[in-house]
Amino acid sequence: DAGVIQSPRHEVTEMGQEVTLRCKPISGHDYLFWYRQTMMRGLELLIYFNNNVPIDDSGMPEDRFSAKMPNASFSTLKIQPSEPRDSAVYFCASIWGLAYNEQFFGPGTRLTVL
Amino acid sequence: GQQLNQSPQSMFIQEGEDVSMNCTSSSIFNTWLWYKQDPGEGPVLLIALYKAGELTSNGRLTAQFGITRKDSFLNISASIPSDVGIYFCAGQTSGNTGKLIFGQGTTLQVKP
Numbered sequence: 001d002a003g004v005i006q007s008p009r010h011e012v013t014e015m016g017q018e019v020t021l022r023c024k025p026i027s028g029h030d031y032l033f034w035y036r037q038t039m040m041r042g043l044e045l046l047i048y049f050n051n052n053v054p055i056d057d058s059g060m061p062e063d064r065f066s067a068k069m070p071n072a073s074f075s076t077l078k079i080q081p082s083e084p085r086d087s088a089v090y091f092c093a094s095i096w097g098l099a100y101n102e103q104f105f106g107p108g109t110r111l112t113v114l
Numbered sequence: 115g116q117q118l119n120q121s122p123q124s125m126f127i128q129e130g131e132d133v134s135m136n137c138t139s140s141s142i143f144n145t146w147l148w149y150k151q152d153p154g155e156g157p158v159l160l161i162a163l164y165k166a167g168e169l170t171s172n173g174r175l176t177a178q179f180g181i182t183r184k185d186s187f188l189n190i191s192a193s194i195p196s197d198v199g200i201y202f203c204a205g206q207t208s209g210n211t212g213k214l215i216f217g218q219g220t221t222l223q224v225k226p
Contacts, residue, residue, distance in 0.1 A: 043216040105156030
């Protein structure tokens with residue numbers, strides 16, 4: 001299996017621009033998680049989906065952030081408009097079922113907002 | 115909110131030395147996970163623990179689920195240069211909510 005795939009790996013954009021991060025979970029996994037990692041706050045859960053339905057988005061920082069999962073093999077995290085404080089590494093993770101919650105992480109997208 | 119206190123924050127050791135790090139929480143967890151993150155990569159699961167008192171090994175790594183269910187430790191024996199990275203603990207409370215709470219990480223550097 002290819003593992004969790006994220007794109008792009010690096011994104012540099014200017015303040016005010018729209019940013020879209022993409023994730024392909026491991027085939028057969030029914031839970032997908034989006035995290036943000038910064039030096040100050042560590043790993044924070046933003047939102048997670050079960051069977052393509054958002055279950056908990058309480059970690060989404062502001063209305064500028066939105067996430068979708070149109071099908072079992074694809075999810076997006078969008079920031080519009082982006083701000084410098086959004087600069088971070090964004091990870092996607094997936095699992096099958098919650099019995100053990102051993103989340104498999106993607107390689108991350110390093111976002112820099114100038 | 116729930117927090118995990120992970121210590122130490124960083125370690126600089128000599129190759130061949132043993133390493134120990136731990137996490138404590140004010141909440142009771144029913145799952146403890148230990149991850150390692152290499153530079154530029156996502157966290158990779160090392161060890162998973164599901165029962166209080168459980169002691170599990172993975173090669174040179176050993177982790178334990180504390181009896182109180184509020185703590186866990188990870189030991190690395192005979193460290194080697196490729197052990198360099200950031201180690202995270204993560205815990206899940208009862209209810210299978212799907213949320214993992216992560217520690218702040220322990221940065222390990224190994225001097226050859």
